[in-house]
Amino acid sequence: MAGKRKTGARQKIITEQALAMLAKHGLAAVNIAGLAQRVGLVPSGIYRHFKSKAEIVDAVLNLILERLTGFADAAAEAALDPIEQLRSLLQHHVAMLNDNPGIPSFVFAEAIFSTQSRRRANVRSIVESYLARVARIIERGQELGSIRSDVEPTAIAVMFLGLIQPLIILRQITEGEFDAKRQVETSWPLFVEMLKVRGP
Template identity: 30%
Template sequence: MTKKKTTEVRRDEIISASLRLIEKNGLDNLSVADIAAEINLVPSAIYRHFGGKEEIINVLIDFVDRSLQTNAASVAGSSNDAVRKLESLYKLHTDFLKTQPAIPRIVFSLLAANKNPTLKKRIISVITDYAYQVQNILAKGQCNGDIISTIDPAATALLFIGMMQPLIILSQSEDSSVDILKQEMWAVYARGIRN
């Protein structure tokens, strides 16, 4: 007899399956039936753990938020040098996107459409909070003399986040130069902000 899985284990399986399907087919094509088929369940079993697709997407947004906040918190005490903190955060962020390729598809899909304003508002809030943390690192770096005083921390934080988009696009190809480009992009950014 097969041992029944706990609710937590089953929810994790559903989220993992959702991420795989989004990576393959995009967020708009995600369906409860496909998630169930991906993990050999009937659709009604998914509804025992989630109220439907929207609730699953909300949990995915929570996952993005937790991941970004964890990365930001992990660099908070890593160095007194703001540029080194940002470099560590950049590596964590690019590694996260590399290991979770469905995440950019979720973010771009929610930002591009107005199908669900509540979900769109939530993902914007997650990105805004993360940008604010980057902005704080930059502002503190200016106070410490690590970062040049002539930059605007808010705009420079957005540039930090914006560096991810070309890497995401290039990672869709089999181009092995993505890792080299990632390092070169960081070097350009760091030269532009270091005092």
């Protein structure tokens, strides 16, 4: 028998392992048998700690929310200059890309197709919290005068997201041939130029 753990601790382990499976191999690869094995339990054991697989997925979603907002907050504290903060955040995402291709794909797919409205609301809060934090950084940049003020912070936040999303897909699709770092080295300066420029 695997060592016993209190349900709180077990839930944490299960959620983390589920996230790991999801991140590496996608939602389709998250199954109870495999999850149980990673956790060091037998499939039925999982059900001592979660009522259903759906409940596990919800927990994973919450974990993703925590981590993602955590990244944004960390970036906001990593530098003084807002533009530098964004750069730091972007760089962090690029670094995560290799090991965790599943997360964005999962979040987006769930956002689009989940039939349970609780789940959809959950995903929505993830994306909106994240965008709000990015927008907040941009707003501070506008206040400090380093970012043009004639554009909504939210609109810029969405464009920032647009800097990241293509990297995710291209990195995977080309099995590593696509160089995300290199792309960012081109696109980031253009993005920054855009944030400042008010005309030629």
